[in-house]
Amino acid sequence: MKIFSAAQIREADAYTIAHEPVSSAMLMERAAAACAGWLRARFMADTPLYIFCGKGNNGGDGLVIARLLLLRGYNVEVYVVHNSDKTSADRAANYTLLEKEHPHLLHHIHARHDFPTLAPGALVIDAIFGTGLSRPVDGWVAGILHSISELKDRHTIVAIDMPSGVMADGSSLHAPCVHARYTLSFEFYKLAFLLPENAERVGELHILPIGLHPTYIAQTTTPYHIIDEQTIRTIYQPRKPFSHKGTFGHALLIAGSFGKMGAAVLAAKACLRAGVGLLTLHVPRCGYEIIQSTVPAAMCVAEVEEQYSIHFHEGLNPAYKCIGVGPGIGTETATARSLERLLEAVKAPMVLDADALNIIGTYPALLQKVPKNSLLTPHPKEFERLFGATSDDFERLSLLGKKAVELQLYILLKGRYTAIACPDGAVYFNTTGNPGMATGGSGDVLTGILTSLLAQGYSPKAAIVFGVWLHGSAGDQAAARLSEEALLPEDIIDSLGQVFIRLSPDKRI
Numbered sequence: 001m002k003i004f005s006a007a008q009i010r011e012a013d014a015y016t017i018a019h020e021p022v023s024s025a026m027l028m029e030r031a032a033a034a035c036a037g038w039l040r041a042r043f044m045a046d047t048p049l050y051i052f053c054g055k056g057n058n059g060g061d062g063l064v065i066a067r068l069l070l071l072r073g074y075n076v077e078v079y080v081v082h083n084s085d086k087t088s089a090d091r092a093a094n095y096t097l098l099e100k101e102h103p104h105l106l107h108h109i110h111a112r113h114d115f116p117t118l119a120p121g122a123l124v125i126d127a128i129f130g131t132g133l134s135r136p137v138d139g140w141v142a143g144i145l146h147s148i149s150e151l152k153d154r155h156t157i158v159a160i161d162m163p164s165g166v167m168a169d170g171s172s173l174h175a176p177c178v179h180a181r182y183t184l185s186f187e188f189y190k191l192a193f194l195l196p197e198n199a200e201r202v203g204e205l206h207i208l209p210i211g212l213h214p215t216y217i218a219q220t221t222t223p224y225h226i227i228d229e230q231t232i233r234t235i236y237q238p239r240k241p242f243s244h245k246g247t248f249g250h251a252l253l254i255a256g257s258f259g260k261m262g263a264a265v266l267a268a269k270a271c272l273r274a275g276v277g278l279l280t281l282h283v284p285r286c287g288y289e290i291i292q293s294t295v296p297a298a299m300c301v302a303e304v305e306e307q308y309s310i311h312f313h314e315g316l317n318p319a320y321k322c323i324g325v326g327p328g329i330g331t332e333t334a335t336a337r338s339l340e341r342l343l344e345a346v347k348a349p350m351v352l353d354a355d356a357l358n359i360i361g362t363y364p365a366l367l368q369k370v371p372k373n374s375l376l377t378p379h380p381k382e383f384e385r386l387f388g389a390t391s392d393d394f395e396r397l398s399l400l401g402k403k404a405v406e407l408q409l410y411i412l413l414k415g416r417y418t419a420i421a422c423p424d425g426a427v428y429f430n431t432t433g434n435p436g437m438a439t440g441g442s443g444d445v446l447t448g449i450l451t452s453l454l455a456q457g458y459s460p461k462a463a464i465v466f467g468v469w470l471h472g473s474a475g476d477q478a479a480a481r482l483s484e485e486a487l488l489p490e491d492i493i494d495s496l497g498q499v500f501i502r503l504s505p506d507k508r509i
């Protein structure tokens with residue numbers, strides 16, 4: 001699913017109006033009907049309802065929502081926020097319509113002290129600004145956004161299309177914004193919704209389809225995409241009946257050290273469950289019995305060195321289709337030296353995670369030695385160590401994209417919506433996964449999955465997009481069974497099978 005900018009959304013609107021054909025007023029009616037339907041399904045007609053409307057089309061949506069809910073007997077009051085002397089034509093027409101039928105329900109806000117006192121348990125609709133916001137809101141209008149946000153503990157705030165004050169394509173980190181409990185947005189995710197700095201403002205996001213023209217959507221390009229199950233189904237390669245273990249590749253995982261062998265066990269189990277044909281683990285001496293007894297399907301190469309692996313660049317089997325390195329290996333100087341030699345020796349794309357990234361953060365020259373098209377999987381702290389600090393999430397996203405192109409690497413940035421930046425400039429956001437996965441060890445599971453998919457012959461782009469989606473989906477499946485609180489990385493691994501079954505329904509018994 002594509003993520004469009006505010007300008008492209010306006011174009012999609014105009015294209016739909018010209019080609020469907022549908023009038024702009026009807027499109028507003030559709031958008032508002034989708035919101036009214038959503039609200040009616042969740043809130044009773046006697047809920048005190050306050051709709052705050054701006055002077056643009058977002059305000060127009062609010063006025064139509066008011067009209068539609070009044071028709072259904074809802075208890076509505078409308079407050080027009082006079083942020084501008086100008087108004088849009090569709091908003092003006094809908095204002096006239098409402099004024100004719102319900103003049104006593106219309107109120108006007110020209111200053112902060114015009115803000116009303118709300119009845120207890122009210123539903124507050126924020127339809128002040130949407131995608132038309134071009135600059136941070138200031139003055140008394142900013143005060144109104146604050147007044148709405150202050151209601152959030154006692155009332156339910158629902159933002160229409162965008163929480164007012166949030167800009168679709170740029171940072172509004174320090175700008176006054178409505179903090180909504182729910183955001184009902186039209187047709188597309190906006191880039192701002194996917195970045196952590198807006199999480200508290202957007203609340204629970206619902207994307208409502210309003211029938212924007214499919215031709216515009218198909219022919220318009222954007223670097224930003226949401227990974228959807230439809231895309232995953234085109235990536236996933238079901239197994240052919242005559243395949244054998246050699247068909248699914250031989251992976252090497254370099255993981256674990258004294259006290260961190262759990263990372264190696266988790267990565268190994270995930271690698272096997274994600275379908276690799278053969279797996280070898282390279283561990284320090286202390287990990288030998290652990291691996292042989294907990295992951296019997298894997299082969300194990302143990303070093304003479306007791307606590308840390310420092311010779312993993314030596315004697316590499318040419319049969320290895322993919323090498324994953326990093327979980328729990330530590331950052332000893334000798335380990336860093338071995339990593340450098342490994343990067344010099346390997347030409348095929350690898351997976352680098354955790355301590356491998358921390359070592360590269362300490363010795364940044366190593367970044368240039370990482371084989372092209374490798375997969376790097378930093379969390380935000382590791383990302384900062386690798387590429388430096390940024391002042392907001394939009395700047396960090398742009399740095400992520402820039403580094404992926406410059407270094408010709410796939411770099412993901414872990415988060416609620418993990419962002420995957422590709423060497424061709426595309427960025428994919430993953431929406432699967434849940435807060436239950438924010439536990440030590442979840443990242444090791446991801447490393448195992450990605451190494452497995454690359455070894456099986458998935459292209460680096462297919463492996464990272466599929467792998468991140470799979471990891472999140474297995475986490476969701478596990479959380480549905482066990483709760484987010486009780487979720488452990490092992491449960492993600494155990495649920496991988498269910499996700500594969502979902503992707504290939506003909507395999508169900």
Ligand SMILES: NC(=O)C1=CN([C@@H]2O[C@H](COP(=O)(O)OP(=O)(O)OC[C@H]3O[C@@H](n4cnc5c(N)ncnc54)[C@H](OP(=O)(O)O)[C@@H]3O)[C@@H](O)[C@H]2O)[C@H](O)CC1
Nearest residue numbers: 028055056057058084129130131132133134135136161186
């Ligand atoms: N395809 C769709 O998704 C549809 C969306 N619809 C809705 O339309 C809005 C976008 O409407 P638009 O009129 O373009 O813009 P807004 O209503 O969001 O904002 C315009 C008003 O905002 C004022 N403005 C802008 N920046 C500021 C600021 N920093 N401070 C104060 N005021 C600001 C602007 O005032 P001007 O004086 O600059 O003119 C306008 O008053 C979209 O979000 C959806 O809700 C359609 O209904 C259907 C299709």
Ligand SMILES: [K+]
Nearest residue numbers: 126129160162
């Ligand atoms: K809004």
